[in-house]
Amino acid sequence: MKSVLALLALTTAITTTVVGALSAAPVPEVTPAAPAAASPLGPLVRSAVVVSGGATDAATAPAAASPAAPAPMRLAEDDDDDEGWFFGRRGHDDERRGGHDDDDDDDDEGGRGQGRGPAPAGTSAPPANGLFAPGAKPAVQTN
Amino acid sequence: MKHLLTALALTTALTAVPALAQAKPVTFTTQMRNYGGDGAYLAFYVTDAQGGYVGSLWMAGGKAKYYRHLTGWQAATGGDTAQVDGITGASVGAGRSLKITLDLQDALFDAGYVLHVDAAVEDMRESPNEVVLPLTSDSVGKAVQGRSYIDTLTVSF
Structure with missing residues (x-):
């Protein structure tokens, strides 16, 4: 009986050690899971x-x-x-905004790398690109 | 000596006068077709004989964020709005006409320069080179047809 108990104790000890070792081992392998x-x-x-x-x-x-x-x-x-x-x-943007007219979106121009809008005619001189006479002011008419 | 200086001043003045006269008002009259859309953005710009961008003459349409649809102008300028500072007006509606008068250098004519007009309309096709017109004396006063949105463009002195 003593030897049986001793054998049982030994088996338990071995099982615990092996299972403990096995259960401890996967932990580091699971951690870096994909x-x-x-x-x-x-x-x-x-x-x-x-x-x-x-x-x-x-x-x-x-x-x-x-x-x-x-x-x-x-x-x-x-x-x-x-x-x-x-x-x-x-209308794509406008629908999302409850029918807001996109024509009011002037603020967008500055934030998209497009830079500011150009100066309207009459508010500054034409560009000095060699095409215009110095001091020339454009006249425009729409019908 | 005084007479000599006076003569010199007079000669200089007379020489300078032609330089001042080397510009004249040129009118570009653009008649739009009834294409059934909203106002058209139009970019008027000039290239040299080699096709290199020289400068812009007019921009119809004031919102820079739409200039990318004027693809020829955009490619030539990189969308630089400074190119159209002081020469920008409203977009042009279908069926309407736009008349622009600009004081331009005489040297612009008969020297291989070419006028390009790009057009773009909301919900419709972009039209780079809607009009391509060599700037020659012969082209003055003659109506040229556009490809999509412009019915006729006429350059006149």
């Missing part, structure tokens, strides 16, 4: 698209992290909104 490491790439890819925009990003980003693919799509849409009201875009 999904956990890949998810930060999503935001990185999105940032890259936000900065540079356009089709180039769509070509480079998806291969690196497919979960981030929807983001460029959305950003591309946003970029298209910047097109303004030409070529089938009319």
Whole structure:
């Protein structure tokens, strides 16, 4: 009986040691699992698209992290909104804003790298491009 | 000596007069077609004989964010709005006419320069080089047809 108990104790001890060792071992292997490491790439890819925009990003980003693919799509849409009201875009912005007329969006001009709007005729001299006589003032008439 | 100086001054003045006279008012009359859309943005600009951009003459349409649709002008200027400072007016509606009179250098005519007009209309096709017109004495007074939005463009003195 004593030997049986001793054998049982030994078996328990060995099992505990082995199982403990096995259960401890996977922990460091699970930690760097792919999904956990890949998810930060999503935001990185999105940032890259936000900065540079356009089709180039769509070509480079998806291969690196497919979960981030929807983001460029959305950003591309946003970029298209910047097109303004030409070529089938009319009303697109306006509908989102409850029918607000895009003609009022003068403020947009300064923030998109397009620079300021030009000075209207009569408020400044024509450009010195060699085409105009010095001091010339344009006259315009619309019928 | 006094007479000599007077003669010199007179000669200088007479020489300078032609320089001042080397410009004249030139009128560009643009008649738009009834294309069934909103006001057209039009960019009038000049290239030299080699096709290089020289300068802009007029911009119809005041919002810089739409200038990218005037693709020929945009490519030539990079969208530099300073190119049209002081020569920008309103866009031109369908069926309407735009008459611009500018004091231009005589040297602009019969020297290989070419007038280009780009056009763009909301919800409609861009039209770079809607009108291309060599600036020659022969072209003055003759109506030239546009491709899409401009019915006729006439240059006159």
